[in-house]
Amino acid sequence: MSQLGVWQVGEQGPERVKPTAIGLETHLESWIENDPDLVETGLRIVGRQVRVAGGVLDLLAVDPQGRWVVIEIKKGRLYRETLAQALDYASCIASMPAEELQEIVRNYLNERGREEDIVSELEEEEREVRVCVVGLSRDPSLDRVAEFLARRYSVPIKVVTFESYKLASGERILLRELSEVEVAVTRPRKTMARSLEELLADAEASGIGREFRMLAYAAQRHGLYLRPWKWTLMITPQANRTRMLYAIETRPDKAGRLLGWISAEAFAEFFPGLTEEEVVKELGPSRRLVLTAEEVERFVAGLDRLFAKAHRSEVEENQERQA
Numbered sequence: 001m002s003q004l005g006v007w008q009v010g011e012q013g014p015e016r017v018k019p020t021a022i023g024l025e026t027h028l029e030s031w032i033e034n035d036p037d038l039v040e041t042g043l044r045i046v047g048r049q050v051r052v053a054g055g056v057l058d059l060l061a062v063d064p065q066g067r068w069v070v071i072e073i074k075k076g077r078l079y080r081e082t083l084a085q086a087l088d089y090a091s092c093i094a095s096m097p098a099e100e101l102q103e104i105v106r107n108y109l110n111e112r113g114r115e116e117d118i119v120s121e122l123e124e125e126e127r128e129v130r131v132c133v134v135g136l137s138r139d140p141s142l143d144r145v146a147e148f149l150a151r152r153y154s155v156p157i158k159v160v161t162f163e164s165y166k167l168a169s170g171e172r173i174l175l176r177e178l179s180e181v182e183v184a185v186t187r188p189r190k191t192m193a194r195s196l197e198e199l200l201a202d203a204e205a206s207g208i209g210r211e212f213r214m215l216a217y218a219a220q221r222h223g224l225y226l227r228p229w230k231w232t233l234m235i236t237p238q239a240n241r242t243r244m245l246y247a248i249e250t251r252p253d254k255a256g257r258l259l260g261w262i263s264a265e266a267f268a269e270f271f272p273g274l275t276e277e278e279v280v281k282e283l284g285p286s287r288r289l290v291l292t293a294e295e296v297e298r299f300v301a302g303l304d305r306l307f308a309k310a311h312r313s314e315v316e317e318n319q320e321r322q323a
Contacts, residue, residue, distance in 0.1 A: 006165050006173065017165040017173070028134065028162070029058050029073050036061060038176065039132055039160050041263035041286045042244060043069060046105045052092035055085070060093070060104070064247040064261045065229040067156075068093055068129045078135035078159065080145045087155075090129040132158040143179070156242075196228050202250035211258045211296040215248050218300045222307045232260075237270035245270070246289070258296060260289035267306070273313025274306055282306050 007014035029048070036043035040063065047060030059071040070093060072086040093101065133142070138161055149155040159179040166172050196216065203212035212233075219226055219235040227234040227241060234247045245267055248260040264286045268276040282302030291299060 006175075008167055015168070017167060028075070032071065032073070032134065033059060037286055038174075039071065039134065040069075040158065041266065042247065042261035042288075045108075047108045050104055052089055052096065054088035054092050057086075057089040057093075063130065064244060064249075065232050065234055066128075067229075068127065069132055070129060071132045071134060074133070074135040076136055078133055078138040078142050078161070080139065080141040082133050082135070083131070083142055083145055083157070086131045086133050090131050094127055094129045130156045130158070132160060134160045134162070136163065137161055138179075146179075194228055194230060196226055196233065199228050199231075199233050199250050202231065206250055206252055207256055208250075208252045208258050211291070211293055212248060212250065214296055214300050215246075215258075215260075218303050219245075222303065237266070239270055243270070246283075248289070253290060258289070258291045260291070262286060262289055271306075271310045273310040278309070279306060 006017040008017050009015075032038050033045050033048055036045055042064040043061040044063075045059055045061050048058070050057050050060050057070055058073045061069040061071060063069055068090075070086055070090045072082060072089065074082055138159055142159065146157045146159060150157055161177045161179075163175045163177075164172050165175070200209065200213060200216070203209045215235075216226060216233055223238065224245065225236045225238050225241050227236055231250050232247050233250075235245045236243055237245060243266050244261065244263050246260060246262040248258060251259065253259055262283055264276050264279040264283065267279040267283075268274050282305055283299060
């Protein structure tokens, strides 16, 4: 991470905030387990300290597209050896018998009193595993290897680093830096992704066809990219097709409500005319979506208002440049 300067502004003016060590690896691991958005919006943690043939992986998660995510956490600097270790764990998860992996997930969820029906969503004909390494800084060798694997072999790798600052009050501020090489969208494997038409048909069969279509067509209307997966449609900005704005599932919950995810911060990041506060006002905060038919209509109306504002901001900015 580049060296950052942080100041806390009080009545006496700016006062520099000094960096401090985050603490033990276990603390960061617990924080991510309790709030996976620290790493990526939409992750669901389904395992911790999972013993596999290659060792013990820190956290195991599932993303909105149904892909497994191996999260390896270090209390200090990340080196290429960290990536090798995480890839080893990923290979173990990819080849693990389905019954064994499902048992790991069930035990974890039961121990924490979570009654999510995740297991039935996960296993189809093929298993895809992503890698995420987390630390306090990273060595250039790790970046070289991660980019090589992503560009040459389409291995999805995310690197997350944190820097911690301690305020005079004793509270700490975490600064996060994400690094993820965008992997080109190639012809999807039939087992991992399908067409938009197939997802629409699945949603129709599940009784949420109208709601699914409304959210999908709203994304098309505003020029967003639609990225189908095996049972999820991920909506991304055209500028980065690996970053989720929102995602919707073809399978409703037991009450017939549409399920999905939203990342308010991603909207603000990729559309400069929008602030995160404005996105939250219209669509709500980053969270797991559980929407009734009426709530889907309000969500779409909020999207229309947001993109109308983003368009006005872009026009005004262009006019100012030309003036």
